[in-house]
Amino acid sequence: MEKLRETLRVRKERAILVAAVLGGGRDGDDLAELTALAESAGAVVVDRFQQKVHAINPTTYIGKGKADRLKGRVKRFRADVVIFDNDLLPRQIRELEEIVEVKVLDRSELILDIFATRAKTKQAKLQVELAQLEYTYPRLTRMWSHLDSVAGAGGGTAAGAVGGIGTRGPGEQQLEIDRRLVSKRITQLKRELENVDRRRVREISRRKGLFKICIVGYTNAGKSTLLNALTDAEVVVEDRLFATLDTRTRKWKLTGGAEVLLSDTVGFIKNLPHQLVASFKATLEEAINADLLLHMVDISNPDALKQIESVNKVLAEIGCEGAPILDVFNKVDAVKRVGQLETLQTLHPDAVCISAKTGLGLEQLSEAVLARYKGGELLLRVATSQSNGKVQSFLRAYGRIIKEQYSDGSVLVDARLGRNQLTDLKRLGAEIEILS
Ligand SMILES: Nc1nc2c(ncn2[C@@H]2O[C@H](COP(=O)(O)OP(=O)(O)OP(=O)(O)O)[C@@H](O)[C@H]2O)c(=O)[nH]1
Numbered sequence: 436m437e438k439l440r441e442t443l444r445v446r447k448e449r450a451i452l453v454a455a456v457l458g459g460g461r462d463g464d465d466l467a468e469l470t471a472l473a474e475s476a477g478a479v480v481v482d483r484f485q486q487k488v489h490a491i492n493p494t495t496y497i498g499k500g501k502a503d504r505l506k507g508r509v510k511r512f513r514a515d516v517v518i519f520d521n522d523l524l525p526r527q528i529r530e531l532e533e534i535v536e537v538k539v540l541d542r543s544e545l546i547l548d549i550f551a552t553r554a555k556t557k558q559a560k561l562q563v564e565l566a567q568l569e570y571t572y573p574r575l576t577r578m579w580s581h582l583d584s585v586a587g588a589g590g591g592t593a594a595g596a597v598g599g600i601g602t603r604g605p606g607e608q609q610l611e612i613d614r615r616l617v618s619k620r621i622t623q624l625k626r627e628l629e630n631v632d633r634r635r636v637r638e639i640s641r642r643k644g645l646f647k648i649c650i651v652g653y654t655n656a657g658k659s660t661l662l663n664a665l666t667d668a669e670v671v672v673e674d675r676l677f678a679t680l681d682t683r684t685r686k687w688k689l690t691g692g693a694e695v696l697l698s699d700t701v702g703f704i705k706n707l708p709h710q711l712v713a714s715f716k717a718t719l720e721e722a723i724n725a726d727l728l729l730h731m732v733d734i735s736n737p738d739a740l741k742q743i744e745s746v747n748k749v750l751a752e753i754g755c756e757g758a759p760i761l762d763v764f765n766k767v768d769a770v771k772r773v774g775q776l777e778t779l780q781t782l783h784p785d786a787v788c789i790s791a792k793t794g795l796g797l798e799q800l801s802e803a804v805l806a807r808y809k810g811g812e813l814l815l816r817v818a819t820s821q822s823n824g825k826v827q828s829f830l831r832a833y834g835r836i837i838k839e840q841y842s843d844g845s846v847l848v849d850a851r852l853g854r855n856q857l858t859d860l861k862r863l864g865a866e867i868e869i870l871s
């Protein structure tokens with residue numbers, strides 16, 4: 436048994452997927468998302484089913500009888516791993532593994548595993564390792580209190596992903612050593628991350644002044660495709676969950692020539708392990724500090740509405756509640772269900788419909804963003820000296836000049852300009868009077 440959970444990797448393993456459903460059942464296709472997750476992690480799905488349960492069993496989650504039947508399926512399909520769509524307690528995992536005699540993983544562990552295999556940048560790697568350890572650590576302590584006879588119990592550790600503590604022997608002593616090592620490593624990781632974060636904060640503050648936009652949304656919504664379509668980013672786009680783990684930022688020229696910064700970042704998913712959200716906060720810093728969020732939705736997905744809710748929940752968790760946001764409905768080219776688009780549009784009337792893949796609607800998106808960038812229009816009277824050409828060029832580029840009066844080396848310009856651009860105009864050395 437001990438060997439089973441030495442590594443939580445599921446690459447190339449034959450997996451049985453189980454979504455345990457309480458009482459009357461859930462709507463939506465939980466198995467579809469779990470399948471996509473398992474395949475993104477590299478597993479081969481050999482069987483999948485929903486398991487109705489009347490109440491969660493504290494020891495085996497689904498109950499002993501159902502666990503025995505699960506064992507039958509494991510044998511029949513020669514499975515190496517059973518993955519639950521639910522989050523299980525360490526004790527439930529241990530009991531289930533004893534019954535089905537293969538490795539058992541829960542949804543959060545699977546997501547953490549995908550993140551571990553995808554992490555490329557130093558920051559992403561550190562963040563994932565920290566999240567894995569933080570998910571593991573309480574499990575390790577809880578394992579501790581549950582164990583009667585420790586010998587032979589593997590423990591719910593993600594040790595495979597943690598260099599140095601993979602060599603586990605049986606017994607209390609080893610578990611105690613593991614706990615101490617994990618705790619030490621967590622402290623070390625947090626310190627390293629702080630250093631990386633400090634560097635990032637410096638980078639972000641250097642970009643101050645430019646209008647910042649961040650594309651957020653459910654994983655696989657098409658965020659990277661959009662960044663590529665609008666800029667020269669060349670980010671990897673894949674029909675897989677969590678293709679992007681870090682943040683890319685590029686300049687984007689809006690209709691009319693105004694330049695903004697556009698970022699693409701890690702995607703969200705329902706029930707994202709909060710350890711992961713916590714350690715990805717720095718990556719999501721771009722979203723937190725953005726002047727505008729583009730909330731991208733894959734409207735060809737039947738679960739689009741639920742995905743919108745999940746994204747809003749994560750946004751609230753990272754402190755973006757109430758941030759300026761523009762809904763972007765993507766993949767309009769792929770909507771199959773009659774009425775799907777109309778239903779969503781009724782609920783989100785201001786959403787811009789696009790296809791990042793075919794380019795449909797990108798012009799409208801640029802205009803909608805430009806309107807947000809400018810803010811409401813104001814009528815201004817601007818006074819400046821004739822020698823300061825910058826003020827007039829700025830007004831010509833970003834506003835609409837109505838009248839110009841020249842006298843004694845100074846100019847008086849009446850113009851319309853977006854509210855958000857007043858600061859930039861002031862910085863150029865203009866005296867401004869707001870007429871209306
Ligand atoms: N039909 C269609 N497919 C699209 C569109 N935009 C993106 N896709 C496809 O959707 C899949 C995911 O696209 P990505 O751009 O990687 O999505 P993402 O939101 O960055 O995903 P993660 O980084 O994994 O969170 C790819 O297979 C894209 O080709 C679209 O407008 N129409």
Ligand SMILES: [Mg+2]
Nearest residue numbers: 658659678679
């Ligand atoms: Mg992406």
